[in-house]
Amino acid sequence: MSLDRNWFTETSSQNGIAFSLHIIAKLHEEQTSFQNIAIYQTTEFGNLMVLDGYVMLSDRDNFIYHEMMTHPVLFTHPKPKRVAIIGGGDCGALREVAKHSGLEQIIQIEIDERVTRLAEQYFPTLCESNHDSRINFKFTDAIQWMANAPTDSLDVIIVDSTDPLGHAEGLFTTDFFRDCRRVLDSKGLLLQQTESPLLHLPLLQSTHKFMREAGFTSTRTLQFPVPVYPSGWWTATMAGDNITHFRKDDADNATINTSYYNSAIQVASFVLPNFLLEALPE
Amino acid sequence: MSLDRNWFTETSSQNGIAFSLHIIAKLHEEQTSFQNIAIYQTTEFGNLMVLDGYVMLSDRDNFIYHEMMTHPVLFTHPKPKRVAIIGGGDCGALREVAKHSGLEQIIQIEIDERVTRLAEQYFPTLCESNHDSRINFKFTDAIQWMANAPTDSLDVIIVDSTDPLGHAEGLFTTDFFRDCRRVLDSKGLLLQQTESPLLHLPLLQSTHKFMREAGFTSTRTLQFPVPVYPSGWWTATMAGDNITHFRKDDADNATINTSYYNSAIQVASFVLPNFLLEALPE
Structure with missing residues (x-):
C-alpha cells in the first residue's frame, strides 16, 4: 500500500528502507542558516522533530x-x-x-x-x-x-x-x-x-x-x-x-x-x- | 515525500508507524488456505517474506x-x-x-x-x-x-x-x-x-x-x-x-x-x- 499525505516519511535510500510516522499536523517549519527544521504532531509518538528530512527525536522514545x-x-x-x-x-x-x-x-x-x-x-x-x-x-x-x-x-x-x-x-x-x-x-x-x-x-x-x-x-x-x-x-x-x-x-x-x-x-x-x-x- | 510502487510498506496503523523496503521485484505471491504469502527481492535486505502484509523475515537481518x-x-x-x-x-x-x-x-x-x-x-x-x-x-x-x-x-x-x-x-x-x-x-x-x-x-x-x-x-x-x-x-x-x-x-x-x-x-x-x-x- 502507499501512504497518503498524513504520514511523514524518512527515506534511507542507500539502505533501501524508509520509516514513516502518522501525523496529525505539521506544527512548525522553518529554514535556518544551517538546516530545515520541521515539527510534527504524530498520532502515537507525540511531537516529532525533523532536521533536513531526518528524524531527530519523538516524545515517545x-x-x-x-x-x-x-x-x-x-x-x-x-x-x-x-x-x-x-x-x-x-x-x-x-x-x-x-x-x-x-x-x-x-x-x-x-x-x-x-x-x-x-x-x-x-x-x-x-x-x-x-x-x-x-x-x-x-x-x-x-x-x-x-x-x-x-x-x-x-x-x-x-x-x-x-x-x-x-x-x-x-x-x-x-x-x-x-x-x-x-x-x-x-x-x-x-x-x-x-x-x-x-x-x-x-x-x-x-x-x-x-x-x-x-x-x-x-x-x-x-x-x-x-x-x-x-x-x-x-x-x-x-x-x-x-x-x-x-x-x-x-x-x-x-x-x-x-x-x-x-x-x-x-x-x-x-x-x-x-x-x-x-x-x-x- | 511519498514512496512510489517500488517499495513494500507494512503499516502498523494502531502504532502510527510504517516501515518500507525498497524492492527490485515481486518474486512470488499466492493465497493459501491460511494466508497470503508474498516474496520480494529487495535492493539492500536480500529476499523478503511477507505474510498477510506483515514482514516475516529478510535475508539480511x-x-x-x-x-x-x-x-x-x-x-x-x-x-x-x-x-x-x-x-x-x-x-x-x-x-x-x-x-x-x-x-x-x-x-x-x-x-x-x-x-x-x-x-x-x-x-x-x-x-x-x-x-x-x-x-x-x-x-x-x-x-x-x-x-x-x-x-x-x-x-x-x-x-x-x-x-x-x-x-x-x-x-x-x-x-x-x-x-x-x-x-x-x-x-x-x-x-x-x-x-x-x-x-x-x-x-x-x-x-x-x-x-x-x-x-x-x-x-x-x-x-x-x-x-x-x-x-x-x-x-x-x-x-x-x-x-x-x-x-x-x-x-x-x-x-x-x-x-x-x-x-x-x-x-x-x-x-x-x-x-x-x-x-x-x-
Whole structure:
C-alpha cells in the first residue's frame, strides 16, 4: 500500500528502507542558516522533530537515546565535574546530564540556536533543566569551539550530533578527536553517537580508528534501541584511557530517575554480538 | 515525500508507524488456505517474506531473531533432547536448533506447508538442515497437535509464530500454555516470541500472566533487535520452573557458528530497562 499525505516519511535510500510516522499536523517549519527544521504532531509518538528530512527525536522514545548517551559515560568517569555536550540542541541529553549532582559546569555547544528555541516550545519536558545555573549555552560551531578550548579543561565530552553529513561531518574526524583529547584532562572521556550497527558498520569502524589515531588508547561501543532511527538499533562509542571503570555503586545509589537506564543495563549495553566483535577492535 | 510502487510498506496503523523496503521485484505471491504469502527481492535486505502484509523475515537481518529464539533457551535447559518448534515455517529457527548436536528429536509444527516450500525455494540457506534425520515436519494446527501430544514428551518448545492475529491468536492463551506445560517434562522450557516492548507492552504483560496461570512458576523476557519488525526492537519470553540456569561452558565450547549470539549476549539479553522491570513480574 502507499501512504497518503498524513504520514511523514524518512527515506534511507542507500539502505533501501524508509520509516514513516502518522501525523496529525505539521506544527512548525522553518529554514535556518544551517538546516530545515520541521515539527510534527504524530498520532502515537507525540511531537516529532525533523532536521533536513531526518528524524531527530519523538516524545515517545527519546528517553532511551538520551539516557544512554549520558549516564553510561558519566558513571564511567571516576569523578566528572566539567561536561560539554556537542550538538544536543533539543536539550534531552542536557536534562539527563543535569541530573548528576556532582557536576559543576555543563557547556552545550549547538550550532543552531533555533533547534533549542523550538525544543523549548515543542518539547518543554526536555528543557526543564535549561535554567540550571551550572549550564552555559554556546550557540556556535563546535569544531571551532573545541579547537580554541583550553587544554585539560573538561572531564567528559558527549557528541550528540546529527548524521555525519553537512555541518556534522567534521565531528567524525581524527582532527576533531585530537582537539577533544587535548581539551579533556588525563582521565577524560569522549562519547559519540555512532549510528546503526547494522547499516553503518564502516562509520563505526572508522570512528574507532580515528579516535585511536587521535591518541585515545581505548575505544568501546555500546548499543541500545532507537525505534525512530533507521533499523531501530543504535550505538555510541566511548574513548579514553580507562573506559572499563564503572561507578556501579554510585549508579545504584544515585537519585536519578530513569525509564531505560539502570546499572545492569550499563553493563549489558557494552556486550556486543559476534559480528561486531569481529568488526571492531578490542 | 511519498514512496512510489517500488517499495513494500507494512503499516502498523494502531502504532502510527510504517516501515518500507525498497524492492527490485515481486518474486512470488499466492493465497493459501491460511494466508497470503508474498516474496520480494529487495535492493539492500536480500529476499523478503511477507505474510498477510506483515514482514516475516529478510535475508539480511533474520540471523538475530533466529539465533535469539533458539540458543538462549537451549542453553538454559540442562540437557535438551526433544524439541518442538511451533510455526517457524521459514526454517530459520530450525536451522539454529539443528546446530545443537545433543538433540535427538526435533519436531516442527507449521500450519501452512507452503511457507516451508517457498522458504526452500527463496531462502535456501535457512533450509540447509531440513534433511537432518532428527527433524520431523508436521504441517498441521499446532494448538490441536499440542492438545493431543503425550505428557512429558518434550524438553523445549519454541513458539516462533506470527503476530497474535488469526490462526496464531490461540498461541497466546492460558489454554495453549497449559497444554505446553503438560507436554513438557518437569525440567521443560517454553520460549515464545512476544512482540515489541515499546509497542506491545500489554501483550507482553498478558503473556507472563497466562504462562503463570498455566502453572509455570517462572517467566522471564529477553530482548534483541529486529530491524524489519515494528520499532526494530523485539522480545521473547521464557517459561519454566528453573529458567535462570545457564550452561555457559557449553555455550562457550559448542562448535555452533553464530553471527549475533554468544554467551555474554545471552546474559545481557535478559537485562531489562527500568520501564520493563516495572511492567513485568519478577
